[in-house]
Amino acid sequence: MKNIDKVVIPMLKTGYCAPKIAGLAKATGEPAATIHYNIKRMEKGGLIKGYKAVFDYSKIDEGVCAYILINLSYDEDVNHEQVSKKLSSMPQVESVDIISGEWDALIKVRAKNLDEFYEFESSVLNNKGVSKVMSMISLKQMKTEFMLQ
Amino acid sequence: MKNIDKVVIPMLKTGYCAPKIAGLAKATGEPAATIHYNIKRMEKGGLIKGYKAVFDYSKIDEGVCAYILINLSYDEDVNHEQVSKKLSSMPQVESVDIISGEWDALIKVRAKNLDEFYEFESSVLNNKGVSKVMSMISLKQMKTEFMLQ
DNA sequence: ATTAGTTATTGAATAAAATTCAATTTTTAA
């Protein structure tokens, strides 16, 4: 067996999917051409950012999920925008938010196992600009990306 | 103009999408039939939970995003599983995780505005079983559902 | 209210894609 999964899964994580016009048309009772036109309008207007697959992450060898609260240092030479952009670019990172309150940012991460997660957290803390982290391991995921687990 | 968006957006939030077999075939160099076969295998095996659209939530009138840390009460008659299932069933809720540490659960919520968010948070706190909450409003979303904003 | 310009709707035609099928190959496990 070829290992197509390793190639295809990352592609489906952020793209290579499309809306089912015919299905939406049938379910709503609207003509397919109308659904098509309106979805194109939403895509062009930026309302829709893209289409993607949602996985059972434990079944694709990403069984560990954690949230990391982050404090950024307030040195003059540290650009918060830049630090959070760098965090966003990491493939293990599902989400990055700049937040109000005691902490500056909250990121959601997926890793193969705790070893890999430890590596990741270390790399975050080693980032110039990150002064403190607090991680919360997900013990059970009830809902993810609006989808019940 | 019909308001098709109101009907179609909720449908695309958790379904009515599909993988682009032809696109994956072209990009990987594999035959479409092979991609098709392997994706069906992943669907049947439960590796893929579904396909969905990702939105620019500020453009679909869900501009407020927040995370709520939750403490659940440890009364005998409170079932943590049940409480978190109830939270998961709410459409405003993007994710629910049972977590390790000081807090018991972390949920991610999207609302139209702060008024609506306040209503939501009140309803969560009014839940029998929820003893304490702490909310963190997202000031800037850098990445969501693996997609850069 | 009238009008002109823009945006939206839709059935029908066309193009593209998904799915099925059957023959073949590869893998697995006994």
Place this chain on the structure above:
DNA sequence: TTAAAAATTGAATTTTATTCAATAACTAAT
């Protein structure tokens, strides 16, 4: 070594997306 199961693939078929052109519905200015 062998037989069963799983995976691959080109070609045929079915289904779906897309385009197109005619019409309708809005929008905003007079």
